Amino acid sequence: MTAVTIPGLDQTPTDHQDLLSWVHEVAELTCPDQVVWADGSADEWDRLTRKLVDAGTFVPLRKKPNSFWAASDPTDVARVEERTFICSVDPQDAGPTNNWMDPAEMKATMTDLYRGSMRGRTMYVIPFCMGPLDAEKPMLGVEITDSEYVVVSMHIMTRMGTKALARFGHDAPYVKALHSLGAPLEPGQDDVAWPCNETKYITQFPEERMIWSYGSGYGGNALLGKKCYSLRIASVMARDEGWLAEHMLILKLTSPERKVHYIAAAFPSACGKTNLAMLEPTIPGWKVETLGDDIAWMRFGEDGRLYAVNPENGFFGVAPGTDYHTNPNAMRTIEKGNSLFTNVALTDDGDVWWEGMTEQPPAHLTSWKKRDWTPEAGEPSSHPNSRYCTPIAQCDIKAPEWDDPQGVPISAIFFGGRRATTVPLVTESRDWQHGVFMGATLSSETTAAAVGQVGVVRRDPMAMLPFIGYHAGDYFQHWIDTGKGADADKLPRIFYVNWFRRGEDKRFLWPGFGENSRVLKWAVERIEGRAAARETPIGYVPTADELDLAGLDAPREDVEAALAFDADEWRAEIPMIEEWFAKIGRKLPTSLRDELEALKLRLG
Numbered sequence: 001m002t003a004v005t006i007p008g009l010d011q012t013p014t015d016h017q018d019l020l021s022w023v024h025e026v027a028e029l030t031c032p033d034q035v036v037w038a039d040g041s042a043d044e045w046d047r048l049t050r051k052l053v054d055a056g057t058f059v060p061l062r063k064k065p066n067s068f069w070a071a072s073d074p075t076d077v078a079r080v081e082e083r084t085f086i087c088s089v090d091p092q093d094a095g096p097t098n099n100w101m102d103p104a105e106m107k108a109t110m111t112d113l114y115r116g117s118m119r120g121r122t123m124y125v126i127p128f129c130m131g132p133l134d135a136e137k138p139m140l141g142v143e144i145t146d147s148e149y150v151v152v153s154m155h156i157m158t159r160m161g162t163k164a165l166a167r168f169g170h171d172a173p174y175v176k177a178l179h180s181l182g183a184p185l186e187p188g189q190d191d192v193a194w195p196c197n198e199t200k201y202i203t204q205f206p207e208e209r210m211i212w213s214y215g216s217g218y219g220g221n222a223l224l225g226k227k228c229y230s231l232r233i234a235s236v237m238a239r240d241e242g243w244l245a246e247h248m249l250i251l252k253l254t255s256p257e258r259k260v261h262y263i264a265a266a267f268p269s270a271c272g273k274t275n276l277a278m279l280e281p282t283i284p285g286w287k288v289e290t291l292g293d294d295i296a297w298m299r300f301g302e303d304g305r306l307y308a309v310n311p312e313n314g315f316f317g318v319a320p321g322t323d324y325h326t327n328p329n330a331m332r333t334i335e336k337g338n339s340l341f342t343n344v345a346l347t348d349d350g351d352v353w354w355e356g357m358t359e360q361p362p363a364h365l366t367s368w369k370k371r372d373w374t375p376e377a378g379e380p381s382s383h384p385n386s387r388y389c390t391p392i393a394q395c396d397i398k399a400p401e402w403d404d405p406q407g408v409p410i411s412a413i414f415f416g417g418r419r420a421t422t423v424p425l426v427t428e429s430r431d432w433q434h435g436v437f438m439g440a441t442l443s444s445e446t447t448a449a450a451v452g453q454v455g456v457v458r459r460d461p462m463a464m465l466p467f468i469g470y471h472a473g474d475y476f477q478h479w480i481d482t483g484k485g486a487d488a489d490k491l492p493r494i495f496y497v498n499w500f501r502r503g504e505d506k507r508f509l510w511p512g513f514g515e516n517s518r519v520l521k522w523a524v525e526r527i528e529g530r531a532a533a534r535e536t537p538i539g540y541v542p543t544a545d546e547l548d549l550a551g552l553d554a555p556r557e558d559v560e561a562a563l564a565f566d567a568d569e570w571r572a573e574i575p576m577i578e579e580w581f582a583k584i585g586r587k588l589p590t591s592l593r594d595e596l597e598a599l600k601l602r603l604g
């Protein structure tokens with residue numbers, strides 16, 4: 001069949017001919033030393049983590065079982081939005097918020113880059129499934145990669161290997177996801193601890209349901225089941241098939257009366273999804289359990305309600321700021337081991353540390369830059385976008401139904417951003433369309449999760465700006481249509497939250513974290529018709545009296561300031577929303593233009 005002989009290429013662990021021929025095609029292009037089909041076994045984990053330790057990529061942690069520390073190349077630390085492309089056939093379909101290139105041109109460019117790019121390395125074929133394996137129609141993918149770090153990360157983040165391959169049959173549809181570090185090794189050439197390439201491309205071909213990634217080893221750029229498949233490609237599938245693929249956590253909230261509500265919440269990267277998903281309520285009798293911390297796929301069930309499934313199998317969480325006060329459940333999850341830590345600091349006794357983990361930093365650390373670090377260093381020991389990667393299965397507060405292919409019926413959707421001003425702690429939308437307007441105009445200060453300036457306010461619609469795989473105007477229309485086709489009583493109620501409002505002295509006005517349970521409580525009591533609110537031009541906002549503040553350790557003035565609706569601040573917001581809507585252009589749904597006009601009228 002082929003002129004080249006590459007060890008391992010003649011394996012046929014599946015009779016899925018399309019997959020076998022794609023594997024051949026990629027191997028012939030990228031010229032790896034060998035081809036290995038990932039099976040997902042513990043033995044494979046041991047073999048690959050040992051290989052990564054030998055290569056200097058991983059340092060085993062003495063203080064956490066089966067866990068490893070990695071430091072990336074200092075230039076490969078976050079998602080690269082400038083290098084991310086939606087290569088739809090028609091440029092109109094990528095819209096004004098995505099980079100676009102002609103698919104044929106992009107394929108030519110990237111094919112040149114892939115030619116021989118795996119030389120001296122192993123090419124791994126990773127069959128995986130996003131969402132439960134026993135789903136009626138499993139959401140399959142195959143990632144081909146030359147990175148062992150990617151394979152072991154995929155062990156945690158996805159259902160993969162033999163058990164996923166078993167669901168391919170001989171012709172199941174799957175997403176082709178090709179990844180290369182772009183760091184071939186010549187014979188005799190020494191490898192580096194974190195191979196990558198200065199040239200990076202994160203490319204989605206939406207019509208073909210295909211992903212090509214090149215040059216980066218960082219999570220969001222390299223673990224292609226995550227943002228590339230479960231958001232960019234899946235959002236296109238969702239548009240075509242009538243469901244929603246969203247950048248949302250999923251949590252289960254149980255009241256003291258044992259009433260259960262499931263809540264999904266979209267906050268931009270590094271704006272609090274993981275923390276809310278694992279929250280420990282400070283109000284007595286309330287309980288939160290976790291189903292997911294980053295992505296939700298939502299489809300209507302036969303009963304007309306919207307059901308959410310988390311496509312992931314692990315948490316890829318922001319490390320700095322995570323401690324036993326802010327997120328004890330994340331701490332307990334990683335404490336059990338079987339976890340990877342990237343770009344945090346390494347302690348002298350073989351554990352990890354990051355800013356915010358303890359009040360006093362250790363006297364000496366190895367920083368993420370692999371340098372000696374002391375508290376006098378004058379720079380953080382960990383990169384602000386350093387991450388832990390850990391299995392959901394070992395989270396003590398995972399909801400028992402987290403792996404149920406049916407998903408869970410969503411009562412409320414929260415949109416939230418990081419805004420120092422203007423946006424109150426919580427606002428309930430008037431109805432679905434108004435809620436979609438809130439989501440479509442969501443704004444947030446940029447964070448370290450993407451390369452670029454931090455702290456700049458930008459519109460981040462539904463927290464999906466970097467992840468909508470098609471035209472943002474069509475995406476808004478899809479959200480509007482989702483509500484139109486449904487029974488209004490059964491739709492989730494939509495709320496807008498902001499944990500990050502600041503006082504004049506720049507302090508956060510709201511203590512956040514576990515105290516956010518007070519906002520969750522108010523929201524579900526609104527849904528049940530049991531809580532009061534005042535109507536403002538932007539929606540329903542509680543007064544301090546209408547929130548349960550019993551036992552809250554925060555000045556009442558601060559809470560009032562966090563809840564304040566300030567008409568002047570909102571009038572100042574209008575031109576920014578208009579500019580944003582102008583950018584969306586003629587595909588902006590008229591219903592959202594109407595919402596804006598109505599808001600302007602209410603603001604006077």
Ligand SMILES: Nc1nc2c(ncn2[C@@H]2O[C@H](COP(=O)(O)OP(=O)(O)OP(=O)(O)O)[C@@H](O)[C@H]2O)c(=O)[nH]1
Pocket residue numbers: 267268269270271272273274275276293294316317318320321322326449499500508511512513516
């Ligand atoms: N002030 C305040 N900060 C918070 C709160 N919740 C989370 N944070 C901060 O938000 C940052 C990251 O939050 P995460 O929960 O990890 O972010 P995420 O939304 O899961 O992000 P991605 O994984 O990048 O999609 C950390 O700096 C946290 O300390 C809160 O309620 N109040």
Ligand SMILES: O=C([O-])CC(=O)C(=O)O
Pocket residue numbers: 078079218219220221226227268269270294316449450
């Ligand atoms: O994708 C990543 O690398 C991490 C993440 O959740 C985000 O940036 O939103």
Ligand SMILES: [Mn+2]
Pocket residue numbers: 247268269270294
């Ligand atoms: Mn995310």
